[in-house]
């Protein structure tokens with residue numbers, strides 16, 4: 509009986525060693541972890557907040573690709589056929605998909621963030637219904653004594669032009685006065701909150717005392733298509749400055765993971781490098797261009813033939829019926 513037992517153990521340890529070795533070799537030499545592209549996975553935001561990139565899907569990509577852009581082309585090639593697989597062709601396909609609003613391949617990538625932000629900023633982010641969220645519970649746990657206090661040079665006057673925004677900063681005296689009041693109110697509110705907690709008032713009601721600059725935390729997961737929609741709206745200068753801080757942090761965390769997708773988004777999204785023209789604006793442009801004589805249509809700064817052809821089509825739409833130089 510001893511010999512087969514010994515034999516079995518030998519075989520088992522051989523199999524386990526082989527599997528561990530195979531896993532390590534595969535991980536180290538064949539697949540690349542995209543989180544390794546990001547130098548620092550946590551970015552501090554405002555005075556006590558942060559955005560941490562917790563996970564990404566796909567997390568492992570082929571070593572010769574290095575970025576999760578790979579998952580976009582992988583999905584798209586189901587509809588467009590396998591074709592060649594050079595990286596520059598990946599880029600062309602990713603850009604084509606973005607230009608033509610073929611968005612579902614972008615949904616193949618997901619990001620999970622751990623965020624800590626003031627409640628009034630969470631209220632804006634939560635409007636983006638396509639994210640999955642799990643938030644700190646003020647019913648279950650005691651809210652922390654953590655409130656957002658802007659820096660002096662972040663205390664803004666009400667904008668005269670944008671009813672939703674602030675612009676110029678307040679004078680030092682007024683800003684300091686506001687911050688002193690804010691601190692007093694937050695301290696009093698938190699003391700009262702704790703007092704009522706100790707008296708046995710339910711946490712779900714005691715929290716009504718706390719102001720909306722109290723910090724909350726959540727895990728927030730979203731696919732790349734919807735994340736880019738969120739970032740277009742919340743990195744924009746019309747969004748509240750504080751939410752822009754969180755959106756810009758997310759953008760800088762994902763850019764090294766999906767550089768081609770972010771480049772295409774920056775080039776083609778109407779709230780980034782591109783714009784939309786209305787029919788009325790097109791008519792006005794046509795009128796303007798019809799007055800110009802002997803003009804040559806310049807080529808675009810791209811070697812992509814399809815994009816050049818699309819440009820010629822648009823030039824025709826504007827009444828420029830000439831060939832590109």
Ligand SMILES: Cc1cc2nc3c(=O)[nH]c(=O)nc-3n(C[C@H](O)[C@H](O)[C@H](O)COP(=O)(O)OP(=O)(O)OC[C@H]3O[C@@H](n4cnc5c(N)ncnc54)[C@H](O)[C@@H]3O)c2cc1C
Nearest residue numbers: 632634635636637638639672734737738741742746747748
């Ligand atoms: C600068 C700025 C100012 C704002 N001001 C206000 C304000 O004063 N008051 C206010 O209430 N909100 C305000 N918002 C919030 C805004 O109206 C949107 O609710 C928020 O930006 C989410 O946008 P979304 O619905 O496109 O995003 P998501 O909820 O992420 O949805 C993404 C896309 O999915 C589709 N979608 C998702 N759910 C539905 C649905 N139920 N039905 C149809 N389509 C759906 C839509 O195409 C949508 O664009 C403001 C937003 C910004 C950026």
